[in-house]
Amino acid sequence: MDMINYCDDGLFSSGHVACGGCVEALALRVILNTLGPDTIGVVSPSCTAVICGGHPMSSVKIPLFHTTIESAAASACGVKRALVAKGKPDTTVLCLAGDGGTYDIGFQALSSVCERNEDILYICFDNEGYMNTGGQKSSSTPINAITGSTPGGKTTRKKNLIEILAAHRIPYIATASPSDLNDMAAKVEKAKGIRGTKVIIVLIPCLPGWGVADDSAVKTARLAVEAGVFPLFEVIDGLIYKMSSSDKTRPVDAYLQQQKRFRHLKPEDIAGFQTDIDQEWERLELRASDQETL
């Protein structure tokens, strides 16, 4: 196994209030330290906003603006344009939002920022639901998952945000996982060097929201990647797909079994889940292989 390879400049402090074992804090540590101190953050109401700290405490050492839940992308754009007007165009403007603030209520503002190709790095911590309010479904929640607002299981699929973002033809989109921190850091580093709108979606298995054991968030994320539930890949200019991990090495069973939200699934539900994953993986591989012939 690779050692975690990034330089910790202390931009994220211990003592924050994330749940014990939460990998969102881990991801935040890697992202902030990869970007470095010439960064201004905008965070919308989400677990990240809580982890960053309530007044007067702060776990992050970059300047940070807490905006409203639907405004993350628009706010980041305002910061960036103000910096450009003030002659500081090289400062990275980092946007931190959850999946509710990205797939749902902040989607309109994000789409507009992508259409204008505003120069921001947008990180979506995707824990597949409104976990900060106690675990309700978002449009990122997978089919059949039990949440506070889908007690019988969600009846529709997770929104494919990557495809929607790709249709905006923004320069960089990637997925990342706390199970692959070197890959995450490399993607953040790459995004930092690109002008325009960059979006990285980070899978965050939520301990209470998904019903995962306190010590199993990294393991659950790894199973998601290995089963192809959450493939790691990049999309360049909305056209060129690059797989970060070329193989899907295991069936979905082990991933589902980690989580209480899927414990009610019948064998036919699991088979349906597996079929969906296999088909999505095939489509993704086809796109990635298409690029080799471009």
Added chain:
Amino acid sequence: MKDMNQSGEVQLLSGNHAVAWGVKLARPDVTPVYPITPQTPILEKLTELQTQGLFNVEMITPESEHSVMATCMSAAMTGARVFTATSSQGLMLMHELLHYTAGARSSIVMFNVNRTPAAPWGFWPDQLDSLSQRDTGWVQIYSETPQESLDTVIHAFKIAESARLPVMVNHDAFYVSHAVEPVNVPVQELVDGFLPPFAPDLLLDTANGRTFGAPVNQQTWNQNRREMAAAMAEVEGLVDAAGRDWGALTGREYGALEKYRMDGAEVAFVTMGSLCGTVREAVDRLRESGLKAGLLKLRLFRPLPERALREALAGVPVALVLDRNYSPGMGGVLHQELKAAMYGENSTRLFGLLTGVGGVNVSTTTIEGLARKYTDAAPSNDPIWVE
């Protein structure tokens, strides 16, 4: 055509184009805008000036007024001078962020063109859109003419940046926004001398790691409102000072509350915006006919200049409050405000007259008739619909 005192050049401008010229002269750094009738000529003139190379600004065209205001507040937190413009539905879509920007002490200047809120759909002059933002913490100023709109938008930056409160300047749809008048456009040097660059001491800056807007406890939230109250208490003085200083530079002086022929008035009209012009003419005619009428033109609605209103109405037997808005279930908003301001001052009988709600025309003759009708009328606490 150069003006007498060489302070500017006279152009024929609509109210909205006058606003755009004022904004250009104030040198904002960032202007996010979204089109809406009847505000759009402000947006289009600004983008035209930018394209012509006459206006150096970061122009942003987000997908909604809501994102416009989010962009404004974040740019302002980064130390930029920020302007936007909107109207009616757009202003109301921003409502959540109007509270947020005021609480965040964001020095934003916004121009709002007063238009009827739907339903039913309408595009007519009515001030309910901005008056229903009364409690958000925005300073609100109402303008009567294109010239006043140009001048006031420049003042607004000075007020917003001194008080660290957002300022909304309003003028009526079409009557002011699209009416063309000769407008003195000041020279840049004059505006630069009046309005120094925005240099906030607290801002989002990589030189330090300050966090803004994080969740607070009850005491800190409470303290935030007390600090807003202290800032609001300064605003009337800032508005008067800006109006006085501007008068010294241009010959055009303004105040928070302006009096017209109030000497020995037996009946005073109190109103805001374009109605003031009509009332002024009615006052002249009434005075000619022997009825001592006067006008109190309220420019500053928030914070309400209560003491100035009480002093101006001291000894005036009848005050007719003309509202071009209607708060269902209560009456005209300005009437409610005046009742509160005049509490305990029983020597003035107040009448709340709903004139021009929905943009219906209010003629000079109608206003003259009101003065005659209510001079000796029995007191009434209820709103009165004027035909």
